[in-house]
Amino acid sequence: MDLQRYLATRARLVERSLAAAVPPGRATLRRAMRYSLLAGGKRLRPILVLAAAEAAGGRARLALPFACGLELIHTYSLVHDDLPSMDDDDLRRGRPTSHKVFGEGLAILTGDALLTEAFRVMATARGVPAARVGRAIAEVAAAAGEAGMVGGQALDIQAAGKRLPLRTVAAIHRLKTGALFRAAVRVGGIVAGAPPAVLGRLTRYGEHLGLAFQIVDDVLDAAETPGSDGRTDRALGKATYPGVLGMERAMRHAARERDAALAALRPLGRRAAPLAALVTHVVARARG
Numbered sequence: 001m002d003l004q005r006y007l008a009t010r011a012r013l014v015e016r017s018l019a020a021a022v023p024p025g026r027a028t029l030r031r032a033m034r035y036s037l038l039a040g041g042k043r044l045r046p047i048l049v050l051a052a053a054e055a056a057g058g059r060a061r062l063a064l065p066f067a068c069g070l071e072l073i074h075t076y077s078l079v080h081d082d083l084p085s086m087d088d089d090d091l092r093r094g095r096p097t098s099h100k101v102f103g104e105g106l107a108i109l110t111g112d113a114l115l116t117e118a119f120r121v122m123a124t125a126r127g128v129p130a131a132r133v134g135r136a137i138a139e140v141a142a143a144a145g146e147a148g149m150v151g152g153q154a155l156d157i158q159a160a161g162k163r164l165p166l167r168t169v170a171a172i173h174r175l176k177t178g179a180l181f182r183a184a185v186r187v188g189g190i191v192a193g194a195p196p197a198v199l200g201r202l203t204r205y206g207e208h209l210g211l212a213f214q215i216v217d218d219v220l221d222a223a224e225t226p227g228s229d230g231r232t233d234r235a236l237g238k239a240t241y242p243g244v245l246g247m248e249r250a251m252r253h254a255a256r257e258r259d260a261a262l263a264a265l266r267p268l269g270r271r272a273a274p275l276a277a278l279v280t281h282v283v284a285r286a287r288g
Helices: 003-021 028-037 044-055 060-081 098-102 104-123 130-144 149-159 166-191 196-223 241-245 247-287
Strands: none
Touching: 003 044, 003 060, 003 247, 028 060, 028 098, 028 104, 044 060, 044 166, 044 196, 044 247, 060 104, 060 130, 060 149, 060 166, 098 104, 104 130, 130 149, 130 166, 149 166, 166 196, 166 241, 196 241, 196 247, 241 247
């Protein structure tokens, strides 16, 4: 399949939906929300929601509110990650970070507002049975909170500067990054009414994709020349696969995760082609 065309088409659909979910307003908080939310990006998590819904035999448009909800949550996490008390980044996607433009206090509130808005958008979804809406929201909440992304971020902070075994690094990655990937494909399946066997396959795919994505991100970060601020994962003392295994062994782990994700999808046939192409692309981007 033409993955780039698929991604571009789906990204445009997500962009329009995000802009409608958080329309323009005069309040500074609203401007700050749109500044970060509409700053571009791959939109991978919402696209995964849509692709998983289709793989399960559902309609992508019915899953759009949940796709937007995942992206609102992802954006809030980036706004908070960039704060001086976290990664202290000056740039995000080629322009000043939220706290550099609006100040630290408003950046914190921007993240809070994006997180809260995510649940409003999902809760007001139309055309989806109420039971599925509730189940999908619960899935997202679990993936975003202490048992998922936030818990992983806390472990990541506590692990900074320490030598950790691979199993601990993997556990951090599965929470910090993998939880939202897993939730994205599960939510797509839930909204589509996927039977347990299909949802199980989507779940395994999401888990392997999430770990592969973070390993590759670690590899790409380790290969970069530090900027003037020196802020690479190594400089920040973060726990990474290359830090434990070295670059080549880390990439072999990423390839194994890719292969496991593809194996999980195989029984779903052609409907899962976009998901298969995505995980293949995620690992290939580290090869240049």
